[in-house]
Amino acid sequence: MSMVKTPDQISMMREAGRVVAHALAAVKDHADVGISLKELDELAASVISDAGARPAFLNYHPRWAAVPFPGVICASVNDAVVHGIPDGYVLRDGDLLSVDCGAFLEGWCGDAAVSFIVGTADPVDQALIDATDAALARGIEAARVGNKMGDLAYAIGGEAKRAGYGLLADHGGHGIGRTMHAEPPVPNMGRPGRGIKLEEGLVIAIEPMLILGGKDDYYHDDDEWTLRSASGNKAAHSEHTVAITADGPMILTLP
Structure with missing residues (x-):
């Protein structure tokens, strides 16, 4: 199947991206001290259903996973970098x-994906989120016809490493279309001028995952889905689905 999409x-x-954006906005607006991750999951499910869409994560079962994913959203708290299960944990x-x-x-x-602080913000944590958003913005800016995937990856990784943060090892973005995870892989670290050439019509999910303290290592939680920083430090995750067009990158997951 071609990786290139028509206009x-x-x-x-x-339109699918708009549904995701609305669900994330609703979750962020509702998240507060005393709210459980399960409540946020139910809210996202309602927004997606009301739009006539279906959740991509619920019951997703890749070959490497022992069990299907049980939630509509991934909700990762503090040292959980990605794939956190939306359970009964109550936000603090x-x-x-x-x-x-x-x-x-x-x-x-x-x-x-979006990262934010619940209640009182620690400036160190806010700086981590800002750096993750900045790395995403650099990656999106590099998603242009004629660049190589290595240029995009270098833009993301260079931004993160210059700021002194770790990048989740062995994980990055991906192609997207009729399936959630498709070719090509979109790494968060790379060398300029390397990799496939970015062409008009390619649609990718760009998603930096930064960790405080500069270390990249992680481990799997007992739930077999959640990835936690090996250092125990907090992490942040930002993501957009982006189409590469002749006029530049087009973000598809805005409200």
């Missing part, structure tokens, strides 16, 4: 929460 297909992916003041969400609409997928 009409990209327009349909934009100062928690750093990363929420990842995907949805299918008319057979096309959108995927995005």
Whole structure:
């Protein structure tokens, strides 16, 4: 299957991305001290259902996973970098929460993530989130016709490492379309001028995952999904689905 999408297909992916954006906005607005991750998951499920879409994460079962994913969102708190299960954990003041969400609409997928602080913000944690957003912005800016994937990866990784943060080892973004995870892989570290050439119509999910303290290592939690920083330090995750067009990168997961 071709990795390149037509303008009409990209327009349909934009609608799927809009659903994801609305779900993430609703979750962020509702998240507060005393709210459980399960409540946020139920809210996202409602937003997606009301839009006539279906969640991409619920019951997702890749070959490497022992069990299907049990939630509509990934809700990762503090040292959980990604793939956190939205369980009965009740949010506390100062928690750093990363929420990842995907949805299918008319057979096309959108995927995005946002990180924010619940209640009182520690400036160190806010700086981590800002750096993660900045790395995502650099990656999006590099998603242009004629660049190589290595240029994009270097833009993300260079931004993160210059700021003194770790990058989750062995994980990055991905192609997206009729399936949530497709070719090509989109690494968060790379060398300029290397990798496939970025061409018009390619749609990718770009997602830096930064960790305080400069270390990249992680371990799997007992739930077999959550990835936690090996250092125990907090992490942040930002993601957008982006189409590469002749006019530059087009973010598909905005409201």
